[in-house]
Amino acid sequence: MKRFVMGLGALAFAALLIGALLEPLPVSVDLRAAVTNNMASSGVEHPVTAVLLNFRGYDTLLEIAVLLLALIVILAVGIDTASDQPRTVNPILQTLARVAAPLVIVVAVYLLWAGAFRPGGAFQAGAVLAAAAVLLHLTGLLPSWQVPTRTLRWGLTAGFLIFLAVAAGLLSQGALLHYPPAQAGMLILLIEAGLTISLGLILAGLFLLLSREPGDDA
Amino acid sequence: MSSGLLFACVGALLFAMGMAGVMLIAHLLRRILAFNVMGSGAFLILVGLTQRNDVPDPVPQAMVLTGIVVAVAATALALALVRRLHALTGQLELPADDT
Amino acid sequence: MSIAFDLLLALALLWSGGRCLSVDRLDRAIVLFIAFGLLMALAWARLAAPDIGLAEAAIGAGLTGALLLDAYGALKRRKA
Incomplete structure (x- = not known):
């Protein structure tokens, strides 16, 4: 009865x-014209990247903060210690993963670079990097994380910290994340590089922390 | 009918389907699936509706890109909580109020 | 021609989404969800949003699917 209702x-x-x-829609809200008119001062040529990192950079800053927060909560929740037999891994799969991983990293760097003028960018590059980490983990080449080491912690927070530092540095210009048009391209590339590394590590961390093996329970 | 509007309508149906799933299904993993279907519906409405004339609009596209990444973080967090609940109680459903 | 493809894609999206929520075996539900994610990536390509398509294929289908399958495997191992 409940189902039916x-x-x-x-x-x-x-x-x-x-x-x-x-x-x-009676009066359509159209932001296309605003984006097109300001593309010249955005520092990049691809409109989606311009919106993500320049016009609405605030959203992206908060997004990387949310991701970091989710990872911290997962660390805090702790894990279940299921009895986990060591997987038997096919050596062919391992070899394939060894061949694929460097190629995947090249693809990630290309996506990061391409984001300035065509579809691509930090999000896709980070996701591809995370996929490489998951692939290596599933073939037994990369152990799951127990507790993040100091280096890993810096890597996880690098994207957020670089973004925050740029935002704070530009605060003297009067507005949050209002890049000067001349340096906008460089600043966006810097932020995107940090975001790619952090996003890749955070997304991989979501998987690698959830599949921690028992024994050394953090 | 433009493809933007068509996919917005598909998004509305997916959203309703996912919402019914979230409310009706007790199994928590399935509920996470339903939550993700619901999110995909919302994304389709957001992009499809602004592109009803089939002219690409970068603003909702960027918002949805952000949304997808946040959705996977929410899914991972929900899975961590479900696994914790299962480790503590052996249950895969939320307990009723009166227990 | 493209409207026929759009309609087919819309039907496939609704079918896989509905089956993913209603199929009785959990592993099948998760695999259907991965298929649903890939169909979503196609829909984004049709909507002239290749950025979202790339992200959806890598994250929505790939990473979420891996997370769900991993959780399913862990819960099943514990039950056994």
């Missing part, structure tokens, strides 16, 4: 939502 409710909700979507 809920299903009917969801259906009615979807129907109403679609009805609302199909109505033409």
Whole structure:
């Protein structure tokens, strides 16, 4: 009975939502013109990267903070100590992973560089790096993390700290994250490089911390 | 009908489906799946609706890109909590109020 | 032609999303969710958003899928 009522409710909700979507907007809020007009001063040529790191850099700053927070909470929650038999790993898979990992890193660097003028950027590059770490972990080449070491902690926070430092340095200009147009390209590349490393490590950490093996429970 | 509007409608259906799933399903892993389907629906509405004339709009695209990364962090956090709950109680469902 | 592809993709998205929530075996549900993520990546490509498509394929399908499968495996090992 509950299922039926809920299903009917969801259906009615979807129907109403679609009805609302199909109505033409009376006054459409269009930010496309604002983005196009300011592309010249953004320091990059790809509009999505310009929005992410220049026009709405504030969101990206908070996003990397949220990711860091999620990782800290996962560390704080601790883990279940399931009895985890060591996996038997196919040597062919290991060899393939060894070949693939450097290529994946090259792809990540390319994506980071391409973000300035075509689809790509720090997020995709970080995700690709994290995928490489997960691949290496699943083939038994990279052990899961127990407690982050000091170097790892710096790597995890580098993106956030660089971003914050740039934001603080630019505060003297009067506004948060208002880059001077001449240096915008360099600053964005610097922030993106930090973000790529941190995002890769954080996203990999989400996996590697969750699949910690028992024994040395942190 | 433009493809932007079509995918916005698909997003509305996915959102409703995911919402019903989050409310009806007791199993926590499945509830996380439903939560992710719901999020995908919201993203599709956000991008599809602003591109109803099939002109790309970078602002919602950037917002959704941020949203996807935050969604995976939320999923990982939820999975950590579910695994902790299972380690402590052996349950994969939230306890009822009266216990 | 492209509207036919869009309709097919929309149906596939709804089908995989619905099956992912209703299928009785959890491992199948997770695999269907990964398929759903990849279909989402296609939808982003159709919406002229290659940035989101890249991120969705790597994160939504790849990383989330790996996390879910890992959690499923750990919970199953504990039960056994």
